[in-house]
Amino acid sequence: MSVPQDGPLLDDAAGRLIRPYTVSNGRTRPTTVLDLLSLIMATGTEPQTHLGPEHSVALGLCGGPTSVAEIAAHLRLPAVVTKVLVSDLVDCGAVTAHPPAFHDMPTDRSLLEAVLDGLRRQL
8 A cells, every 4th residue: 555645544446535524523513713715824932732744744734824614724734624623723722813805895887798799709
């Protein structure tokens, strides 16, 4: 059995060797409110509690602002499991989470019409 280096507990032939619900200890709800676009950034603080290998990989990905969606893709885990892992890291102070910034600016109708016209020309 060969385990590739690009992801935790993966096998080339079998896929993931540990089921996602075991990675999160059966938890399905994060303790921190996270969006897929929430930006996660390492604080430089080492976790005082023992965390699993997926936690370590997730923490390693957060040297710069990284979205929850990106972390999930790198870990090859469902988003809800990734949110639980990231919330564990937030709880122990290893990372900070910032919600996505949505601008309260209404969409310009003329811009939408121009996009629609361009799409119609492509057909």
